[in-house]
Amino acid sequence: MTSEGSAQAHDWLDDAGSGTPESPTFDTSVAHIARVYDYWLGGKDNYAADRAAGDAALQAYPDLASSVRVNRAFLARVVRYLTAEAGIRQFLDIGTGIPTSNNTHEVAQSVAQDSRVAYVDNDPIVLSHARALLTSNPKGATDYIDADLRDTDRILAEAARTLDFTRPVAIMLIAILHLIGDEDDPAAIVARLLDAVPPGSYLAISHVASDIEPEKMAEMRERLNRMVSQKGTYRTQAEVSSFFSGLELVPPGVVRIQEWRPDAELEAKRPAAMWGGIGYKR
Amino acid sequence: MGMVQPGSHPTEGSDPDEQLGGPTVVRMLLGTQLRRFREASGITPDEAGYEIRATRFKISRLENGRVGFKERDVADLLTLYGVTDEQVRERMLALTRQAGTPGWWAQYSDLLPDWFETYLGLEQAASLIRTFELQFVHGLFQTEDYARAVMVLGHRAAPADEIDRRVSLRIKRQDLLSRPKPPRVWSVMDEAVLRRPVGGREVMRSQLRRLLEVTELPHVTLQVVPFRYGGHAAAGGSFTILRFGDPDLPDVVYIEQLTSALYLERRDDVDHYMEVMNRLNAEARTPTDTASFLSEMIRSV
Numbered sequence: 001m002t003s004e005g006s007a008q009a010h011d012w013l014d015d016a017g018s019g020t021p022e023s024p025t026f027d028t029s030v031a032h033i034a035r036v037y038d039y040w041l042g043g044k045d046n047y048a049a050d051r052a053a054g055d056a057a058l059q060a061y062p063d064l065a066s067s068v069r070v071n072r073a074f075l076a077r078v079v080r081y082l083t084a085e086a087g088i089r090q091f092l093d094i095g096t097g098i099p100t101s102n103n104t105h106e107v108a109q110s111v112a113q114d115s116r117v118a119y120v121d122n123d124p125i126v127l128s129h130a131r132a133l134l135t136s137n138p139k140g141a142t143d144y145i146d147a148d149l150r151d152t153d154r155i156l157a158e159a160a161r162t163l164d165f166t167r168p169v170a171i172m173l174i175a176i177l178h179l180i181g182d183e184d185d186p187a188a189i190v191a192r193l194l195d196a197v198p199p200g201s202y203l204a205i206s207h208v209a210s211d212i213e214p215e216k217m218a219e220m221r222e223r224l225n226r227m228v229s230q231k232g233t234y235r236t237q238a239e240v241s242s243f244f245s246g247l248e249l250v251p252p253g254v255v256r257i258q259e260w261r262p263d264a265e266l267e268a269k270r271p272a273a274m275w276g277g278i279g280y281k282r
Numbered sequence: 283m284g285m286v287q288p289g290s291h292p293t294e295g296s297d298p299d300e301q302l303g304g305p306t307v308v309r310m311l312l313g314t315q316l317r318r319f320r321e322a323s324g325i326t327p328d329e330a331g332y333e334i335r336a337t338r339f340k341i342s343r344l345e346n347g348r349v350g351f352k353e354r355d356v357a358d359l360l361t362l363y364g365v366t367d368e369q370v371r372e373r374m375l376a377l378t379r380q381a382g383t384p385g386w387w388a389q390y391s392d393l394l395p396d397w398f399e400t401y402l403g404l405e406q407a408a409s410l411i412r413t414f415e416l417q418f419v420h421g422l423f424q425t426e427d428y429a430r431a432v433m434v435l436g437h438r439a440a441p442a443d444e445i446d447r448r449v450s451l452r453i454k455r456q457d458l459l460s461r462p463k464p465p466r467v468w469s470v471m472d473e474a475v476l477r478r479p480v481g482g483r484e485v486m487r488s489q490l491r492r493l494l495e496v497t498e499l500p501h502v503t504l505q506v507v508p509f510r511y512g513g514h515a516a517a518g519g520s521f522t523i524l525r526f527g528d529p530d531l532p533d534v535v536y537i538e539q540l541t542s543a544l545y546l547e548r549r550d551d552v553d554h555y556m557e558v559m560n561r562l563n564a565e566a567r568t569p570t571d572t573a574s575f576l577s578e579m580i581r582s583v
Contacts, residue, residue: 026557026560026561026564044529044533045556047553047557048549124564125560125563125564128560128563128564128568129563131503131568131569131570132503132505132563132569133503135503
């Protein structure tokens with residue numbers, strides 16, 4: 001990050017009028033998926049349109065409120081596993097979302113203080129929140145990258161500021177790949193990211209399911225796609241598993257996220273309609 | 283009820299209980315619970331007010347946690363709302379007693395209009411404080427000399443010892459930044475705040491150094507909105523948004539005026555200010571750029 005302007009007083013007018021970056025989040029009259037997600041999680045960073053879309057989805061699939069919390073718990077277990085058991089110290093977390101509790105660097109740094117996390121999001125408001133609220137402890141590092149998941153070149157170039165790509169990296173795609181339609185070839189995106197990391201690296205995915213409670217999920221997808229600007233594509237267990245091709249799956253493989261190494265029996269029984277897993281690059 | 287202006291309604295402002303400071307968040311939690319019980323029992327604010335010999339305005343202010351509670355009133359309201367579970371009643375009454383404990387600022391109460399005392403309570407209770415400043419450095423970051431210069435501007439006729447006490451209150455307020463579980467403070471300043479030499483060049487230089495120091499605190503984030511943005515979203519001026527840890531408590535927008543303040547907590551109002559704040563945060567220099575900008579300014583002042 002470089003200073004983008006001089007502190008001299010006489011240059012105010014030099015590049016005046018460069019104006020406001022426009023983005024979907026600035027338009028609060030249309031629901032935005034990051035804010036809808038915040039609403040489901042019980043956050044306070046959402047607006048009327050987000051709450052309306054959120055409620056419409058909840059009516060179609062009432063267990064959604066549980067599902068998003070189970071997804072956060074999955075994220076925390078994955079990061080803990082990667083840090084404590086796999087010895088990973090570098091994370092590329094794409095699709096940061098509005099900060100909530102148990103963010104990637106908090107979980108990682110609670111196990112290993114020197115953990116480094118590059119957060120990636122394509123939304124200016126998510127990013128300004130991340131810069132302000134997802135701050136590292138002094139022994140580790142956090143960085144924030146403004147990029148779309150489809151723009152892997154930019155992600156990898158900017159992540160190199162913080163992450164050493166000659167050492168293992170965990171690529172975190174938590175509840176984000178369902179926002180990439182088949183026309184954008186999500187498998188190729190995942191493959192490009194994996195190409196950039198050395199053997200010993202990991203890929204973690206959680207993905208909204210089309211084959212768990214299929215009728216309810218289809219109804220929910222239809223409602224959300226009508227009301228939210230980011231369109232969703234839900235996928236089957238087989239489709240999600242295919243993103244891990246060429247990797248060695250860490251047991252128990254690609255499963256319902258609540259059943260992925262649950263801390264307690266009760267946790268494994270909480271409802272959620274998402275698939276998730278971790279793969280290891282040999 | 284958005285607006286709090288003590289004395290603005292004929293039946294208000296005379297009740298000594300309303301002057302109580304006390305741990306504000308406890309009052310807010312208590313108020314939120316009381317509103318739930320009242321709504322669940324289908325009782326109107328007028329009916330509730332009648333029960334405790336007060337008005338619906340008083341009920342609204344109680345439920346918003348803006349004023350202190352009498353234990354007897356809480357007990358009467360719980361009975362009216364049909365809350366008979368002894369454990370629940372005892373917990374509510376214990377909260378009431380806790381809410382009656384005065385805050386540390388009670389010793390300065392002769393200097394504090396009650397609209398500002400309310401703010402101090404909310405600030406102490408907040409888990410996230412987001413501010414936009416157009417004119418002065420935020421009170422939580424002011425050096426003693428800068429604070430003194432601001433106080434003199436605002437209270438020209440005040441004797442020296444009163445100015446001293448006002449300054450010491452402001453500095454004492456800053457203890458919240460170094461307490462064990464400090465709130466996160468996320469502050470955006472217009473560049474004008476940094477350019478205006480309040481108290482003169484030396485005072486301002488130290489103030490800029492202080493700002494640079496606070497950027498090092500893990501729970502503080504500063505951002506500057508550069509002049510080169512021809513205009514920005516906050517056409518209305520400085521404001522603060524306070525967030526509380528409890529998920530049931532709504533965000534509160536605080537807007538200070540010369541002789542009173544607005545407290546907004548209606549969802550529509552809060553959403554509007556939140557949107558403006560979000561735009562400001564996205565337009566402003568990043569926290570990292572702000573720190574380098576401050577360093578450069580310190581060199582050039």
